[in-house]
Structures are given as C-alpha cells and as structure tokens.
Amino acid sequence: MPEGIxxxxxxxxxxxxxDGPWRTLRGEAGALRRAAAELRERMDRLxxxxxxxxxxxSGVGKSTLLNAIAGDxxxxxxxxxxxxxxxxxxHPPGARLDFDTSNAxxxxxxxxxxxxxxxxxxxxxxxxxxxxxxxxxxxxxxxxKCDLIIMCGSQEKYLDEATWSLLRPLRGxxxxxxxxxxxVGHASIREHWLARLREAGIEATAYFRVHALHTLxxxxxxxxxxxxxxxxxxxxxLDRFLRRELxxxxxxxxxxxxxxxxxxxxxxxxxxRAGEHxxxxxxxxxxxxxxxxxxxxACHDYLRVRVFAAPHLWMHALDREISLRAKxxxxxxxxxxxWLRSLPARxxxxxxxxxxxxxxxxxxxxxxxxDAEGEEADLVSPTLRAIxxxxxxxxxxxxxxxxxDPPDPAQSVELFQQTLNARLASALGGPVRERxxxxxRLLTSWPLTILADAPLLAFLGYAGWKAVYTYFRSPLLPxxxxxxxxxxxxxxxxxxxxxxxxxxxxxAAMARRGGLRDLKRAVHAPGLGLRLEREVVEDxxxxxxxxxxxxxRFEALLQ
Numbered sequence: 001m002p003e004g005i006x007x008x009x010x011x012x013x014x015x016x017x018x019d020g021p022w023r024t025l026r027g028e029a030g031a032l033r034r035a036a037a038e039l040r041e042r043m044d045r046l047x048x049x050x051x052x053x054x055x056x057x058s059g060v061g062k063s064t065l066l067n068a069i070a071g072d073x074x075x076x077x078x079x080x081x082x083x084x085x086x087x088x089x090x091h092p093p094g095a096r097l098d099f100d101t102s103n104a105x106x107x108x109x110x111x112x113x114x115x116x117x118x119x120x121x122x123x124x125x126x127x128x129x130x131x132x133x134x135x136x137x138x139x140x141x142x143x144x145k146c147d148l149i150i151m152c153g154s155q156e157k158y159l160d161e162a163t164w165s166l167l168r169p170l171r172g173x174x175x176x177x178x179x180x181x182x183x184v185g186h187a188s189i190r191e192h193w194l195a196r197l198r199e200a201g202i203e204a205t206a207y208f209r210v211h212a213l214h215t216l217x218x219x220x221x222x223x224x225x226x227x228x229x230x231x232x233x234x235x236x237x238l239d240r241f242l243r244r245e246l247x248x249x250x251x252x253x254x255x256x257x258x259x260x261x262x263x264x265x266x267x268x269x270x271x272x273r274a275g276e277h278x279x280x281x282x283x284x285x286x287x288x289x290x291x292x293x294x295x296x297x298a299c300h301d302y303l304r305v306r307v308f309a310a311p312h313l314w315m316h317a318l319d320r321e322i323s324l325r326a327k328x329x330x331x332x333x334x335x336x337x338x339w340l341r342s343l344p345a346r347x348x349x350x351x352x353x354x355x356x357x358x359x360x361x362x363x364x365x366x367x368x369x370x371d372a373e374g375e376e377a378d379l380v381s382p383t384l385r386a387i388x389x390x391x392x393x394x395x396x397x398x399x400x401x402x403x404x405d406p407p408d409p410a411q412s413v414e415l416f417q418q419t420l421n422a423r424l425a426s427a428l429g430g431p432v433r434e435r436x437x438x439x440x441r442l443l444t445s446w447p448l449t450i451l452a453d454a455p456l457l458a459f460l461g462y463a464g465w466k467a468v469y470t471y472f473r474s475p476l477l478p479x480x481x482x483x484x485x486x487x488x489x490x491x492x493x494x495x496x497x498x499x500x501x502x503x504x505x506x507x508a509a510m511a512r513r514g515g516l517r518d519l520k521r522a523v524h525a526p527g528l529g530l531r532l533e534r535e536v537v538e539d540x541x542x543x544x545x546x547x548x549x550x551x552x553r554f555e556a557l558l559q
Contacts, residue, residue, distance in 0.1 A: 004557045008263055009043070011550050012036050015270070015543070021405035022540040024277055028270065035266050038144070041098075042259050049095050050251040051121045052242075053142045055167070056152030057160040058127035061181035065152060065212040066090060066124045068235070069242065071219040074112050075124050085135060086110055087142050091121040098145070108138065117242055119251055129162035139166060147255055148175045151204070154182040158193050164200065171201045172261035175254045177241075180209040183233045210235040263554055271551040274544045280402040281544065284537045288530050291395050295530075298387045299420065300523045306383075308516050314436075314508035321440030322504065330452040330496055331444065337497065380417045380424075388416045388529055395533060404540070407532035416529040427522040432515040439507035443500075452500065455492050463489075 016032035018025050054062040063075035066088070075088050088110040089097065097111065115122065125142050126135035143149070143166060151167070153159075158180070167176070178197070180189060190207055197204055214230040226232050307313060319338040326335045392413070396406040442448070463485045470477050527534070 004553065005259065005263070006043075008267075008550060008554055008557075009036060009039050011546065012039070012263070012266060015546065015550075018543065020539055020543075021407070021536050022543065023403045023405065024273060025540070025543055028273065032266065032270075035262060039259060039262060042147075042255060042262070046252055046255050046259075047248075049092070049119050049121050050148055050246060050254065051123065051146045052148045052150055053123045053125055053146035054150045054152055055125055055128055055139065055143070055163065056181075057129040057157045057163055060152045060154045060157050061212050062127075062152045063088075063124050064216060065150075065179060065181050065210070066122055068210075068212040068215040068219065069117075069122065069239070070112075070115065071216075073216075073220065085126060087126065087138055088112065088124040089121060090115050090124070092116075092118055095121060097121075119246060119248060120242060128166055129160050143167075143170060143174070146174065147251075147258055148177065150177050150179050152179050152181050153189070153193060154180065155184070155187070155189055156182075158189055159196060167202060168200060172264055173258055174261070175257065176202060176204050177206045177208070178204045179238065180207075181212045183209045183211050183231075206241060208234040208238040208241070210238055260558070267547075267551040267554045270547045274547045277403065277540075278544060281537060281540055284398060284402055284404075284533075285541075287395060287398055288534055288537060291391050292526070292528055292530055293524075295388055295391050295416075296524045296528050298391070299384055299528070300520060302384060302387065303424075303519060303523070304516060308512060308519055314512045314515075315505065317433075317436050318439055318504055318508045318511065321436055322444055325440055325444035327444060327446070328449040328453040329456050330493075330500060331449060333493065333497060334500060380420050384420065385413060385417060389413055392416075392530065392533075395530065399533065399536070404536055407536060412530070412532050415531050419528060419531070420523075423522040423525070423528070424519075427515075427518045431518045432511070435511040435514045439511055443503060443507065452496055455496070456489070459485075459489060459492060 012032055013036045015025070016029050016036050018029050020026065054066055056062050066075050067073055070090055074090060086108055090112045091097065092115045093113045095113070123142050123146065125139045126132075128136070128139050130136055149167070149170070151163075176197075178190075178193060180193075188209055190209065194204060194207065210233050211231060212235070214227070215232045215235045217230065218227055218232070226236075319341070322331075323335040323338045326332065389409070392409065396409070399406040466481075467477060
C-alpha cells in the first residue's frame with residue numbers, strides 16, 4: 001500500500017478521534033472510527049485470500065451456484081423457499097477466517113473447509129430480500145467483510161429493491177460481478193441489468209450467464225464434458241475467472257481498489273459535510289468580530305464617561321505626584337492644599353461617591369499612583385461584566401443554531417475580565433501614568449520652582465529689609481504696614497496658587513486626552529472578549545481545512 005494511502009488513513013483516524021464542540025464532526029466520528037478500523041483490517045489482508053460473497057434475492061439460485069462451483073451438494077437448495085439461514089463459508093483448509101462463528105449461543109456462520117479454490121473464500125448469504133431481521137443483518141455483516149460481490153439474478157428477479165438497497169452504500173468500495181444463474185435460450189437480461197446498474201452508479205467488472213443447476217447435475221453425475229441437451233452457457237468462463245484469472249496480483253489490485261473506494265466515500269462525505277457548514281463557520285467568524293467590536297465600544301464608552309472623563313481621577317493622580325516632588329514655598333503650600341482637597345478620598349466610608357465608588361475608578365487611581373494595591377486591583381466593575389455577558393448571550397444562541405456547543409459562560413466571562421484587566425492595567429500603569437509623571441516632573445522642576453518662589457521671596461526680602469531699616473533709623477513701623485504687607489503677601493500666595501492650580505488642571509486635561517487615546521487603543525485591540533468562542537470557530541475551521549486537504553491529497557494520489 002503506498003505511503004500516501006497510509007497517511008490518509010492516519011488523517012482519517014485523527015479526525016475520528018475528534019471530541020470537540022463541533023457537533024457535525026463529532027457526529028461523524030463514530031462512522032469514521034468504524035471506517036478507519038475497516039481500512040486497517042483491509043490493509044492487513046492485502047496479501048490474504050479474496051473473500052467473495054454471493055448475494056441475491058430468494059430463489060435466484062445462490063446456493064445452487066455455490067454447489068456448482070464446489071461440485072458438491074454443500075449448501076441446501078430449494079426452488080420454493082429460502083434455505084440459507086446463516087452465511088455458509090466455503091474456503092480452502094487452513095485459511096484465516098475473521099468471522100464470528102457464534103451468536104449468543106446460536107450458530108451465525110457455517111464453515112466448509114474443503115475448497116479447491118486456493119486464493120478464494122466463497123460465502124453463500126441468506127436472501128437479501130428476506131423479512132427476517134437476523135438474516136438481513138447476516139448479509140450486511142458479510143458484505144462488510146467481503147472483497148468481491150457476486151450479484152446473482154434470474155430473469156424473474158434481478159432488480160429487487162431490497163438487494164439494491166444493500167449494494168448502493170458500497171458503490172466504488174467493492175468489486176461486483178453479475179451472474180445470471182438461470183439462463184434459458186438466447187434471451188438475456190444482460191443489457192438491461194447492466195444499464196440499470198450503471199444508472200445506480202454501480203459498475204460491474206464482469207458478467208456471466210450460466211445455468212448453475214445443469215452444471216451441478218453434470219458434476220454430481222461425474223461427467224467432465226458439458227451435456228448438449230443441458231447447456232451451461234458461460235459457466236466455463238466463470239470457472240476460469242475464479243480459478244485462473246483471479247491471481248494473487250489481481251486479488252491484490254481488487255483489495256487495493258476496495259480500500260481506495262472506501263477512502264473515496266469517506267473523503268467525499270466529509271468534504272460534502274464541510275462544504276455545507278463552511279458558510280455557517282464564516283458567519284460565526286463575522287458575528288464574533290462584530291460582537292467583539294460592540295463589546296469594545298460599550299466598554300470604551302463606559303470607561304470614558306465613568307472613569308477617564310472624571311476630573312477627580314486625573315487631578316488626584318497629578319496632585320499626588322506633584323506633592324511627592326514639590327519644592328520651595330509654593331510646593332509646600334500646594335502640598336498642604338492637595339492634602340486637604342484629597343481628604344474625601346482618604347475617608348471612603350464617609351465619602352464614597354462618583355468615581356471612587358466604582359471599582360474600576362479605585363483601581364485606576366491605585367495604578368496611576370503606583371500604589372501596591374494597584375497590582376491586584378480589579379478594574380472590571382460589575383457593570384462591565386454585565387455588558388459583556390449580555391453580548392455573549394446573543395452569540396451563544398448563534399453557536400447552538402450553527403451546530404456548536406457554546407463555551408462555558410462563567411469561563412468566558414472570567415477570560416474577558418482577565419483580558420480587560422490586563423489591558424487597562426498595561427495602559428494605566430504604562431503610557432497613561434507616564435504622561436502624569438512627565439507633567440508632575442515639569443511642574444516641580446527647579447526652574448519653575450524658583451520662578452514661583454521668586455516674587456514671594458522678593459517681597460519677603462523687601463518687607464524684612466524695610467522693617468529692619470526702619471527699626472534702626474526711625475520710630476517703629478505702624479501696625480498698618482504689617483497689615484498691608486500681610487495682605488500683599490496673601491495676594492501673591494493666592495495668585496500663584498491660582499495659576500499653579502490652573503496649570504495643574506491644564507496638564508491633567510492633556511493627560512486625560514492622551515489617556516483616552518491609550519484607552520481606545522487598549523480596549524479596541526482585537527480579541528478583547530469571546531476568546532473561547534473564537535477558539536471553537538477557529539478549531540472548526542482548522543478541522544475543515546484538514547478535511548479539504550484530505551480530499552485534495554486523495555484526488556492527487558489518484559492522478
């Protein structure tokens with residue numbers, strides 16, 4: 001057997017082992033396993049004897065034909081009623097028989113080990129048009145084992161549907177020879193029979209017109225020559241075909257052809273099933289992309305409005321970084337103001353409204369502040385999980401309708417939560433935080449610190465010089481001087497604090513706009529949700545591609 005055929009069988013066995021969520025292929029797995037086992041069995045018997053089954057309706061002369069070939073009355077015959085209740089195996093002594101010879105205590109096969117046909121096993125089957133279920137099942141078991149079918153018919157019965165219904169599934173998988181068993185005169189059913197077979201897609205490799213009863217009578221009488229009064233027609237040709245033309249080489253070709261036919265049926269059936277479901281898989285792919293985009297848009301809108309658009313988040317994050325780096329008089333003053341302004345955030349049991357009540361907001365603040373709790377913060381609030389679950393439920397119905405087992409909802413939601421958490425943590429702890437840090441470093445740099453403290457220090461210097469100078473040169477300064485100086489100093493502090501607050505707000509707004517761009521890139525990146533659903537569809541597409549490759553490789557081997 002060529003290596004290419006062996007690799008095809010291995011691929012069929014791999015497909016037969018499929019136990020995934022695609023119900024279509026899973027439904028084919030049982031038939032594929034049986035077909036793969038049959039292929040292995042037939043490949044193991046390529047050098048063994050040829051198993052020939054005699055098949056036909058009641059009264060067509062199957063048993064008589066077997067007796068005529070054997071030259072002895074080994075099978076009971078009758079013109080009026082069925083006589084073969086179980087298959088009779090006529091085989092050379094010592095031949096390997098892989099047949100079950102018992103059936104729950106009842107005989108299911110009869111064996112006659114004295115055939116002179118060295119390379120053949122002949123099996124006389126029960127009538128294929130029987131109403132006895134056990135007899136029909138015996139015919140089916142025989143056809144599963146045989147390599148060549150001798151289809152027996154007479155002028156009265158050769159087109160019975162019961163027989164043809166057993167042979168149609170084996171088209172291309174078994175070699176078929178037609179034998180007209182009760183030939184009379186010159187009238188023949190040959191052309192009509194072969195034409196009807198071709199219409200049914202069955203091609204006979206040979207046709208013999210015999211009179212089996214005349215041949216049996218001659219052999220039982222011990223006469224070597226054909227009796228002119230009892231013509232046997234093509235029986236000498238049939239005898240020569242069985243004894244001489246079915247050489248080991250031809251038997252091997254028949255067996256290989258049967259293996260090829262079985263593979264053809266498997267690949268054609270799989271390719272047809274894959275072709276039927278290809279549009280469904282493509283529709284699911286499109287639906288997953290659209291649903292994933294809808295989930296990303298819904299999550300982005302929620303985060304943008306509830307978290308990223310909240311000034312508390314950005315001001316709080318930037319104030320925190322500025323307070324850690326603040327220098328000089330204005331820095332110290334701003335640190336005190338920031339502490340007072342962030343006091344509600346430090347008392348969550350009393351002040352837990354807005355963004356601070358939302359788990360995503362609290363986690364975002366922790367990440368922007370680079371707090372240790374930010375590493376384990378859950379950024380996916382129940383609202384976000386509900387958004388995802390609503391969209392996932394819609395696609396679950398589409399999966400069921402397309403013939404797939406939907407993934408576990410809890411596991412799907414858990415994977416979405418992990419993915420969104422990772423993306424938000426990467427964005428907030430990465431580029432978004434870096435923008436806040438750059439703004440804080442700029443606002444607390446030494447040039448800006450000196451520039452902010454210069455008016456205050458200059459005024460303090462002037463007021464101090466004035467007070468000392470007046471103390472030694474003239475009477476003490478009036479109280480109004482100190483009141484006016486304090487008022488001016490307060491105005492300077494308030495003005496600088498006001499402009500610094502405006503600067504912080506401006507930089508916080510710029511950080512927020514940049515953060516929104518980072519958020520959009522993070523959330524809208526492909527594969528936010530439906531990872532399990534996508535894996536199911538892609539695995540089905542992979543199996544479909546494997547089926548298509550299997551069919552293409554088989555066709556290439558035939559060329």
